[in-house]
Amino acid sequence: MKDVNILSIESSCDETSMAIIRNGCECVQCTVLTQMDTHAEFGGVVPEIASRMHAENITMVLEETLTKANMTMDDIDAVAVTYSPGLLGSLLVGVEFAKTLSLVYSKPLIAVNHIAGHIYANNLEKKMEFPLLALVVSGGHTDLILMHGDYEFERLGGTLDDAIGECYDKVARVLDLKYPGGPNVEKMAREGNHTYELPIPMNDDTYNMSFSGLKSAIINLVHNETQRGNNIRKEDLARSFQDVAVDQLCRKTELALKQYDVKHMIIAGGVSANSFLREEIKKVTDKYGVDLCVPRLLYCTDNAAMIGAAAYPLYLNGEFADLSLNATSTDEIY
Ligand code: KG4
Ligand code: ZN
Helix, strand or coil: CCCCEEEEEECCCCEEEEEEEECCCEEEEEEEEECHHHHHCCCCCCHHHHHHHHHHHHHHHHHHHHHHHCCCHHHCCEEEEEEECCCHHHHHHHHHHHHHHHHHCCCCEEEEEHHHHHHHHHHHCCCCCCCEEEEEECCCCEEEEEEEECCEEEEEEEECCCCHHHHHHHHHHHCCCCCCHHHHHHHHHCCCCCCCCCCCCCCCCCCCECCHHHHHHHHHHHHHHHHCCCCCCHHHHHHHHHHHHHHHHHHHHHHHHHHCCCCEEEEECHHHHCHHHHHHHHHHHHHCCCEEECCCHHHHCCCCHHHHHHHHHHHHCCCCECCCCCCCCCCCCC
């Protein structure tokens, strides 16, 4: 069969990214232009600035991607783009750019969900085998998903309130760490010990999870200790938080592996970059003899390679979008 080259675009948050993905699994080129330093000055992503920067940079990112791949639009079989979920203004830049490329170069257009992208990032490492258990951990999602086949998602459960990434970012703020919080909390936790007692969330036999109680407990603890004039041992608090948060994910994962006979487990989303989480989940999958796959760091955080990988099954199925495609901030795949 002839090779299929998909040009993919991701602009849902603060990364302008484009990639060329061959046959859904081989990354020919992936360019990521991050706006992180600009948003760090504000302590978080400023949506208006993010969309403006996407608009300023997206053509240069296309040029760099094609040049580095030594390809032209003639070599491209389809254009894929993240249409949801994310920041509306940011998504719109990518979607309109993709529609223009599709129209001008007569290429089929593929609409990809960002969370499907995080899941399919794993196909860039090793082809996913079904039934598969996916732990989705990002800034907006924390879910356990059973996949029966391509795009066949069954949500077993997940957070009832905050997402784990959101919680990492809030804890980072309380600890005076810079944006993006997650990686900085992980770094700090490595230097500390689990000495603070924190509430254990959802210690039950359901797939429900919760992170807001843990977050509030940390905010209150820091507030109370500061009021009393006591110093916070930040490294120890970061470690105590991370232990409790990751333990909840491990307990729920173990529940699923006990109940379902899966061939493969994957971790998806920005928090999958966390090495402590990767190590702890590996202990659980090893116990149940299940193969664990986690994307390399570049494919854990937002990137267009994962969007090209997620677009491939849609390409094979002829599931194309037309020029009426619109960006939406909250579409869910499961
Ligand atoms: O998937 P992602 O890049 O964006 C969304 O789709 O939401 O995830 C971003 C989230 C942020 O909350 C960030 O703090 C968190 O992933 N994150 C981490 C780490 N790297 C990124 N959290 C904990 N440890 C990390 N190493
Ligand atoms: Zn993401």
